[in-house]
Amino acid sequence: MLAMACSKKQTETPPGVLGKEDIVRVLIDVHLLEAKVKKLYLNRDSSEVVFAHYEQMLFDDMGITKADYERSMEYYTDNIQQMKSIYDEVVDSLLARQKAQDFE
Numbered sequence: 001m002l003a004m005a006c007s008k009k010q011t012e013t014p015p016g017v018l019g020k021e022d023i024v025r026v027l028i029d030v031h032l033l034e035a036k037v038k039k040l041y042l043n044r045d046s047s048e049v050v051f052a053h054y055e056q057m058l059f060d061d062m063g064i065t066k067a068d069y070e071r072s073m074e075y076y077t078d079n080i081q082q083m084k085s086i087y088d089e090v091v092d093s094l095l096a097r098q099k100a101q102d103f104e
Contacts, residue, residue: 018064018072020086026069027090029058032097 013019018026037051059066076083 013072014075016068016071017075018068020082022062022064023072023076024086024089024093026058026062026064026072027086028093029062030055030069031090031094033058 033051033054037047037054040047040050042050056066059069076086
């Protein structure tokens with residue numbers, strides 16, 4: 001019974017933390033946004049302002065807050081195995097998108 005309780009705790013996320021599928025989706029979109037802003041070739045201050053604006057729009061569209069995102073990143077950073085699994089999915093998705101664009 002103790003083993004079941006421990007394994008259950010490892011798979012459940014605390015309140016206010018995005019689930020794995022949600023954080024993967026958010027990270028994919030955040031990384032795509034970062035790439036788009038980088039392509040604008042703005043100075044650092046301007047790119048940070050533009051990124052922050054569009055990041056907020058992204059979070060609004062996804063129905064989350066910046067605090068939700070930051071809390072989730074803090075949680076998953078402290079759980080390195082889960083973060084590795086999340087980034088494996090993020091990288092795979094970004095690579096698949098890049099390959100799809102290469103064939104267009």
